[in-house]
Every structure is written in C-alpha cells, then in structure tokens.
Amino acid sequence: MGKRRPVVHIRSKWAKTKAILCSRELGQYVPRTQRLSQSNLRQMLSRYRMVYVKPDAGTYGNGVMKLGFTHDGAYYCRDRDRIRHFPTLASLYRAIRIRSGGRRYLVQRGIHLLKYRGRLFDIRVMVQRNAQRQWETTGMIGRAARPSYIVTNYHSGGRPMDIRALLAPHLDQRRVRSLSARMSSIGRKAASALGKAYPGVNMVGADIGLDDRLNCWIIELNTSPDPYIFRFLKDRSVSRRVLRYARALGRIPH
Numbered sequence: 001m002g003k004r005r006p007v008v009h010i011r012s013k014w015a016k017t018k019a020i021l022c023s024r025e026l027g028q029y030v031p032r033t034q035r036l037s038q039s040n041l042r043q044m045l046s047r048y049r050m051v052y053v054k055p056d057a058g059t060y061g062n063g064v065m066k067l068g069f070t071h072d073g074a075y076y077c078r079d080r081d082r083i084r085h086f087p088t089l090a091s092l093y094r095a096i097r098i099r100s101g102g103r104r105y106l107v108q109r110g111i112h113l114l115k116y117r118g119r120l121f122d123i124r125v126m127v128q129r130n131a132q133r134q135w136e137t138t139g140m141i142g143r144a145a146r147p148s149y150i151v152t153n154y155h156s157g158g159r160p161m162d163i164r165a166l167l168a169p170h171l172d173q174r175r176v177r178s179l180s181a182r183m184s185s186i187g188r189k190a191a192s193a194l195g196k197a198y199p200g201v202n203m204v205g206a207d208i209g210l211d212d213r214l215n216c217w218i219i220e221l222n223t224s225p226d227p228y229i230f231r232f233l234k235d236r237s238v239s240r241r242v243l244r245y246a247r248a249l250g251r252i253p254h
Contacts, residue, residue, distance in 0.1 A: 008200030009224045011057040013106055016221045019197035020190050029186055029208075029218045036105035038093045045069070045089075050110035052150075053096060055103050061151030063103070065096065066110065080156070081148040111217050114210045116166045120145040122152050122219055123163055124229065125187030125206040128245040135191045135204075137184040138245055139230045139238045142166040143207075152207075160232035170214070179216075183208050186216055194221060202249045203227075227252060 010016055017033050020026045034040045036053055044051045050068040058064070066078040070085060075092045077084050079099070086092040096105070113120045126139040144166065146157030154160055167176045187206040195201050205225025209217045227246040230239035246252045 008198045010194075010198055010201070013054065013058075013220065014056050014104075016194060016223075017106075020193045020218065020221065022197065023189065023193040026186075026189055026193055026218070029190075029216055031109035031111055031217055031219070033106055033108045036096070036107045038089065041067075041093060041096075041107050042089055044107050044109065045075075048109045050112070052108045052110055053105050054108065055100065056106055057103070060155040061153040062156075063100065063105075064151050065099070066150045067092065067096075068110070078150055080150065081146075111209050111211055111219070114166075114170060114212065114214075116142075116144050116161075116169065119147055119159075120150065120152060121161070121166050122207050122209040123166075123183055124225070125183055125208055126225060126227070126230070126242055127187045127191040127204045127206060128242070128249060129195075129202045130245070131248075135188045135195065136245075137187055139233075139242045140180060140183065141230055141233060141238075154226070154229055160229050162233060162235075179210075179214065183216055186218065190218055190221055194223070198223075203246065203251055224251075 017030065021030060053065050053067060055063040068076055070076050075086045075089060077092060077095060086095065113122060121142050121144040124141050124143055125137060127135050128138050130136045140163055142161040142163040143152035143158045144161055145152045149157060152158040164176055186208060190206050191204040194204060201223050203225060205222040207219045209219045227242045230242045233239060247254050
C-alpha cells in the first residue's frame with residue numbers, strides 16, 4: 001500500500017470529537033459533548049434529561065455511566081448493571097469523581113438507542129485506508145449489549161450480530177440497505193476528518209447509534225478497532241477483507 005506511515009492511536013475521546021467537529025457536515029451526527037464539571041453536568045442534564053459520562057481515555061466501555069432523573073426529581077447513576085440514587089446533583093457529582101479516580105471525564109448528550117429484544121445496540125463501521133490511501137468501508141457489524149448493560153462492547157459482554165438481524169424488527173430489507181449506506185458514508189467521512197487532523201491514522205472503527213427516529217449518531221471513534229470481531233459474521237468475505245486490509249496496514253501480523 002505504498003510508503004508506510006507511523007500508526008497513530010488517539011486515546012483522547014475529546015481530541016477525536018474536536019477533530020470531527022471541524023467538519024460542518026459531521027456536526028449534525030455528533031451528540032453534544034463537554035468536559036465534565038459540575039456546572040457542565042447541571043447544564044447538560046437540564047437540557048437533555050439523560051446523559052452519559054465516560055473517561056476521556058477509557059477502553060472497552062469501562063467507567064461509562066448513565067445519568068438522569070428519578071420520578072421524584074432526584075438523580076440516578078447507572079454503572080454497568082448497577083443503579084444508585086442521589087438526592088442532589090452535588091452528591092451525584094462527588095460519587096462520579098470518586099469513581100473516576102482522578103481521570104479526566106466527559107459528559108455527552110444521552111441518546112435513547114434502539115433495542116433488540118430489550119438490549120441496546122449500536123453499529124461498528126470499520127473504515128480502512130486502501131492501496132490508494134483512500135478511506136474505504138470494509139465491514140459493518142452490530143453489537144447488542146449484555147442484558148441490562150449500558151455499553152455494547154464485546155469485552156463487556158456485548159454480542160456481535162449481523163446488522164440485518166438487529167434492524168429487522170424496525171425496518172424492511174430495502175430500508176436496511178439504505179440505512180447501511182448512510183452509516184457507511186458517515187463512517188468514511190468521520191475517518192477522513194480524523195485523518196486530516198492525524199495523518200498517521202489508517203484504520204477507524206466508528207460506533208454509530210440509532211435513535212427511535214433512525215437518526216444516526218457518532219457515539220465514539222476508535223483508532224485501534226478490533227478487526228477480529230468480524231469473524232462472528234456468517235459472511236466470511238467481510239472478515240477476510242477487514243483482516244487483509246489490517247495486515248497490509250501493519251495493524252496485525254502477516
């Protein structure tokens with residue numbers, strides 16, 4: 001694939017969010033995100049009623065929490081499958097800071113994701129540079145969260161699935177194909193924006209969530225996505241393509 005460039009892995013979610021927000025077109029797909037502070041948390045909860053807080057440099061969904069209001073006006077915090085309640089915003093914020101262990105956190109607008117048999121799911125869109133250094137969508141796979149969990153990552157118990165199965169309860173196959181094309185395009189544009197900011201990036205896993213109106217949201221971008229997850233698909237040609245590109249890019253051994 002031509003001259004090799006250094007592989008860049010960007011740990012900071014904040015840095016990646018700022019990079020793609022440089023694209024005016026992509027802004028509509030990015031949930032509002034801010035650095036976590038008590039004032040920002042108050043503002044975001046007041047506006048969106050439900051938010052996620054996540055470590056700026058976390059992996060595998062570790063440390064992600066879902067926050068919102070209880071029926072009596074107090075607050076709840078959902079961490080994996082555990083729910084805790086807090087009488088005030090100050091007590092909620094203190095608990096988050098203790099849980100964070102001093103790490104930098106972000107607060108993101110909460111998106112009410114579609115569900116499959118009661119399980120939240122999102123779509124991993126794999127985008128890789130081809131031999132011409134152009135971005136190409138090489139695979140897409142759904143990830144259904146473990147029952148009662150708020151994260152979809154495979155390492156947190158998420159179940160990799162064909163996106164057609166996940167979307168079948170919501171769309172006919174013609175509309176599934178149309179939505180897949182839209183997510184593929186969003187993934188390529190996000191990878192392109194990230195690549196402009198960080199030229200060494202050559203592989204991006206774009207995690208795209210869908211709300212109940214089938215709007216697409218870029219939940220997160222991963223610059224070291226797991227290429228092996230596509231082995232769960234029955235269509236082996238997808239995993240072969242993803243792995244072939246990953247080897248050519250120097251991301252996995254030959």
